[in-house]
Amino acid sequence: MAGSTLEELKQIVLDFDMDKAEAVAKQAIAEGADPLECARALTDGIREIGDKFGTGELFLPDLVCASEVVKNALPPIISEIEKQGKERKTLGKVIIGTVFGDIHSIGKSMVATLLFAAGFEVIDLGINVKSEDFLGAVREHEPDILAMSALLTTTMMEQKNVIEGLKKEHLRDRVKVIVGGSPINQEFADSVGADGYGATAPEGVKVARKLLNKSDKGGG
Amino acid sequence: MRRGFRLNFEPVKILTDSQIEAIHRASLDVLEKTGVKFESERALKLLEQNGCMVHYDEKIARMPPSLVEECIRKTPSSFSVKARNPKNDLRIGGNTLYFMSSAGARYTDVETGEVRMATMEENDQAVLISDALDTIDFFPSYTPYFEIDGVPPVMLCPTSLASRIRYTSKASRGAQATDTYIFETQLAQAVDMQLVGVCEAAAPLSYPEDAINAAFEYAGAGFPIYIAAGSVMGGSAPVTAAGATISNNVELLAVVVLIQCISSGIGICANDFVTPMDMQSGGFLFGAMGVNLHQMAFNQLWSGVYRIPTVNTGAAFSNSKLIDYQSGYEKTHTAMASALSGANIIVLHGGVTAELAYNPILSIINDDVANIIGRTIEGFEVNDETMAVELIEEVGPVPGTFLNKTHTRVNWKKEYFVPEVADRLSYQEWLQQGRKSAIDLARERMKEILESHHPDPITPAQDRDIEKILEDARKHYRKKGLM
Numbered sequence: 001m002a003g004s005t006l007e008e009l010k011q012i013v014l015d016f017d018m019d020k021a022e023a024v025a026k027q028a029i030a031e032g033a034d035p036l037e038c039a040r041a042l043t044d045g046i047r048e049i050g051d052k053f054g055t056g057e058l059f060l061p062d063l064v065c066a067s068e069v070v071k072n073a074l075p076p077i078i079s080e081i082e083k084q085g086k087e088r089k090t091l092g093k094v095i096i097g098t099v100f101g102d103i104h105s106i107g108k109s110m111v112a113t114l115l116f117a118a119g120f121e122v123i124d125l126g127i128n129v130k131s132e133d134f135l136g137a138v139r140e141h142e143p144d145i146l147a148m149s150a151l152l153t154t155t156m157m158e159q160k161n162v163i164e165g166l167k168k169e170h171l172r173d174r175v176k177v178i179v180g181g182s183p184i185n186q187e188f189a190d191s192v193g194a195d196g197y198g199a200t201a202p203e204g205v206k207v208a209r210k211l212l213n214k215s216d217k218g219g220g
Numbered sequence: 221m222r223r224g225f226r227l228n229f230e231p232v233k234i235l236t237d238s239q240i241e242a243i244h245r246a247s248l249d250v251l252e253k254t255g256v257k258f259e260s261e262r263a264l265k266l267l268e269q270n271g272c273m274v275h276y277d278e279k280i281a282r283m284p285p286s287l288v289e290e291c292i293r294k295t296p297s298s299f300s301v302k303a304r305n306p307k308n309d310l311r312i313g314g315n316t317l318y319f320m321s322s323a324g325a326r327y328t329d330v331e332t333g334e335v336r337m338a339t340m341e342e343n344d345q346a347v348l349i350s351d352a353l354d355t356i357d358f359f360p361s362y363t364p365y366f367e368i369d370g371v372p373p374v375m376l377c378p379t380s381l382a383s384r385i386r387y388t389s390k391a392s393r394g395a396q397a398t399d400t401y402i403f404e405t406q407l408a409q410a411v412d413m414q415l416v417g418v419c420e421a422a423a424p425l426s427y428p429e430d431a432i433n434a435a436f437e438y439a440g441a442g443f444p445i446y447i448a449a450g451s452v453m454g455g456s457a458p459v460t461a462a463g464a465t466i467s468n469n470v471e472l473l474a475v476v477v478l479i480q481c482i483s484s485g486i487g488i489c490a491n492d493f494v495t496p497m498d499m500q501s502g503g504f505l506f507g508a509m510g511v512n513l514h515q516m517a518f519n520q521l522w523s524g525v526y527r528i529p530t531v532n533t534g535a536a537f538s539n540s541k542l543i544d545y546q547s548g549y550e551k552t553h554t555a556m557a558s559a560l561s562g563a564n565i566i567v568l569h570g571g572v573t574a575e576l577a578y579n580p581i582l583s584i585i586n587d588d589v590a591n592i593i594g595r596t597i598e599g600f601e602v603n604d605e606t607m608a609v610e611l612i613e614e615v616g617p618v619p620g621t622f623l624n625k626t627h628t629r630v631n632w633k634k635e636y637f638v639p640e641v642a643d644r645l646s647y648q649e650w651l652q653q654g655r656k657s658a659i660d661l662a663r664e665r666m667k668e669i670l671e672s673h674h675p676d677p678i679t680p681a682q683d684r685d686i687e688k689i690l691e692d693a694r695k696h697y698r699k700k701g702l703m
Binding site: 016018059060061062064065067068105106109126127182184185199200 | 621629632
């Protein structure tokens, strides 16, 4: 019984079934399924989608829609985890956002979704994020990684501003910094003092794992 | 049957009704007063029996307008072609667009643009690759190479057709060179397929004996006929688009009359292969703007008014010696103008260096071009699902997004065409993956096709029949002293 409930949770992700997501999750909890197992079933589903996106079998709308399913299904499961006093294991916590002056969201959202699919906890600050908001979020959430996106040559220097801000506030050694976006390359990442750079969204995930010494398998 | 593409809107008209009428009337006038030369007693007699005024010494037939218009009416607006595999049968005409492979005399080196004679193996491979390309519906005669190492010139056409029968089950056009039509008809019949026969004029206003004999032979076998009257504007046709349209019209209408007199109601497709002349070298300008003007007028008149299926050869070749920007734009602008104006067949894939060269890598790139053009003329659906009004309201202004909607996930593949070999990587990925161009990607696709594609096989008995017919052809040409 519990097995088939967990299978169904995974299946709604694979079926991109956003409408059913919340009801299936609530049903699973009502039937007494282990909420940690429920969360893992969703993560298994989104990881499968993420892998297929990485190999070119699936596309951006598939990835984003599958992640919507997880977003819709997760709240009743998380609240049950908290109610039972349990703790959800993740690969680590990532804060992500597109820098100030830049309103491009698609690349950043792809990375956020793939990080989530890989088993990270992701806090997405959105687009046009001011330096002080990145710093405030780092202070508040104490993430393992800060990931910043910039799509314009005019906004890429904002990534440097944030890193300088981290230094000034004595936060730099408490968080790893990843930068990305189409004008960014490894040379730029090194020059602004970032810890990592990924040319593509799947590479961004690899870099995140590497920085936290996590293998390519497992998590969730 | 192959689906091809379907023109979903009124074809673009480059001429007014009044201009169309003027060109048609002028064509009838030239046919009646000047007439057309047929280097064949058999053809002249038949035309005389059907009401033409024939001058035997000059070999000229002058045609009454009533006969010309009657023969236009007798020609069907579409006809079927039986391929070696029924899945590849064609129905040419109406609002259907098919693409035909181009050709070239020799094999061109993609890096250097240098040409050399192709080997038999390269010819067979090129046919196999074209068999795998979904947008190639139809093959011309001697495809793709006009010369094959070790094959005597007189045996080229039958040898080429044998290669096409073995390495593709798609439809083919026959050739009209000396007696080849006899053996090509036999080759087609040995595998129970039809050819589209051929009859090509020698502009201005003349038909050589080989062309006429080919028309009689192919029509006698019950094959439809592909008529053509290639001319060069300023050389074998007037330099003006209007004048060249009339002289080309006269040549083609004259052979419509002849073919309908040979076999009433037979299917015909008319090829437009008129190019401006380079006024410095005298060469053909295959990718010139003038080709568009001529082909658009031709399609309007033949597909639209005469209701006789049209073929356009303007996109078949480029004057560029390389697979480069020029060959890309010359082929695409001419093919697009043809498609928008209602052509039924566009000759496109693989030809460069004027008619001198071919390379399958270009055919693979042109496969994407053909899909883009074909999908464009099919237009798009407008209904409740595609208009997505409720969704637009639901998403609302920024930060709303359509990316996380099922509507996007479900519909994008139906609405998009994703090219096989275009480079669409981000700059950084492109650097990482070895800076590959469309040509590099096409080379990779070619390798995949050669490793994995298997054409529909012929039976061992059919293979033996083909060898026997080729041997008969060799004996025939030796006896004639041609090899």
